C-alpha cells in the first residue's frame with residue numbers, strides 16, 4: 001500500500017535506544033469536571049515521524065492534540081517538545097500548527113491572502129510573504145488558483161489551501177485533526193498520498209487524528225490506538241494489524257475472527273487452545289500463558305483457507321462448516337462460513353484470476369483451516 005515504503009523502511013527511530021523523542025507526553029491527564037478525557041498517558045513521537053492517533057469518537061484523541069497545540073492545558077503531567085516543557089507557553093508561541101477538519105478558510109479572501117494571513121500577522125516583510133506564498137502554492141500545486149476565493153474551489157483544493165496555510169509558517173510540527181474528513185473516498189485516498197509526499201519533502205513531523213483506520217494504516221509510520229483516554233497499543237501499521245496486543249486492538253482494526261477458549265498446553269513457543277466451539281487450535285506465540293488460563297485466538301479473514309476437502313492437519317486448526325453468505329467485492333470475495341456449533345467464520349480470498357471454473361457456492365459443505373502462524377493468541 002505504502003508508495004514510500006521502500007524509502008521509509010529504514011526509518012524507525014523509536015526502535016533505536018539512542019534516539020531522543022521530539023515530543024513527549026509524560027503522564028498527561030486531562031479532566032473536564034469529573035470526566036477524565038485523557039488518563040495518565042505517556043507517549044513519545046520522533047522527528048520526521050508521521051504519527052497517527054486512532055480511536056473511536058470520544059476517546060480523547062482531539063484533546064491530546066489540542067493540549068499539544070496549547071488550546072487546552074493538562075490537568076497534570078508534562079508535554080515536552082524539542083527539549084522544552086510546553087507548560088504556560090501560549091499556542092502562538094509553540095512551534096506547532098494545527099489544521100482543522102473544517103479548514104476554517106476565510107471565505108472573503110483569495111487563496112493567496114488566506115495563505116499569507118498568518119505571515120502578515122507575524123509582521124513578515126511584504127516581499128518575503130510574497131515569496132513564501134508562491135512557494136506554498138507551488139508545493140500544493142495551486143499556482144493557477146491564487147486569485148480564487150474558497151467557494152470557487154473543490155473540496156480537495158480547499159483542503160490543499162488549508163494545508164498550505166498551516167505550512168506557510170514553517171512549523172516544526174503539523175497537527176492535523178481529521179484532515180481529510182470532508183473529502184469523498186477517492187479524493188481522500190489520493191490526498192493521503194499527497195500528504196505523505198509533502199511530509200517527506202519538507203521533513204516535518206506530522207501528528208494526525210483520525211477515526212479512519214485505513215487512513216491511519218496508509219499514512220502513518222506509527223499508530224497509537226486509543227480507548228477511554230488511554231493508549232492501548234503504539235506500533236507500526238503492520239504490527240498493529242498482524243500482532244495486536246489485545247482483543248480491543250484486534251477487533252478495532254480490520255476484520256477478525258476471534259476464537260475464545262482455554263489454554264490446554266503452552267511450550268516451545270506454541271500454544272494449544274481448546275476453543276468453546278470445539279475447534280482445537282495450535283498457534284505460534286511468544287506470550288507467556290499458563291495452562292487453564294482463558295485465551296482468545298484472533299485470525300484475520302485473509303489467513304483462513306476455504307477448501308472442499310479436509311486439510312491434512314484436520315481436525316487441528318480446521319473445522320467443517322457450510323457456506324452461509326458470499327460477498328463478491330470485485331477484487332476479493334468474502335465468505336461467511338457457519339461452523340457446526342453455529343459460529344460464523346469470515347474468510348476472504350483475492351480474485352486474482354478472472355473466471356473461476358467451479359466457484360464455491362451457497363450452502364456448500366466446506367472446511368475452513370489455517371496455519372500455526374496465521375493468528376495471535378491474546379490473553380483474556
Ligand SMILES: Nc1ncnc2c1ncn2[C@@H]1O[C@H](COP(=O)(O)OP(=O)(O)OP(=O)(O)O)[C@@H](O)[C@H]1O
Nearest residue numbers: 032035037055056057058059060061062063064211
Ligand atoms: N471542553 C470540554 N468540556 C467537557 N468535556 C469535553 C470537552 N472537550 C472534550 N470533552 C469530552 O472529552 C472526551 C474526549 O473528547 P475528544 O474531543 O478528545 O474525543 P475524540 O477522540 O477526538 O472524539 P471525536 O473523534 O468524536 O472528535 C469526550 O467525551 C468529550 O465529550
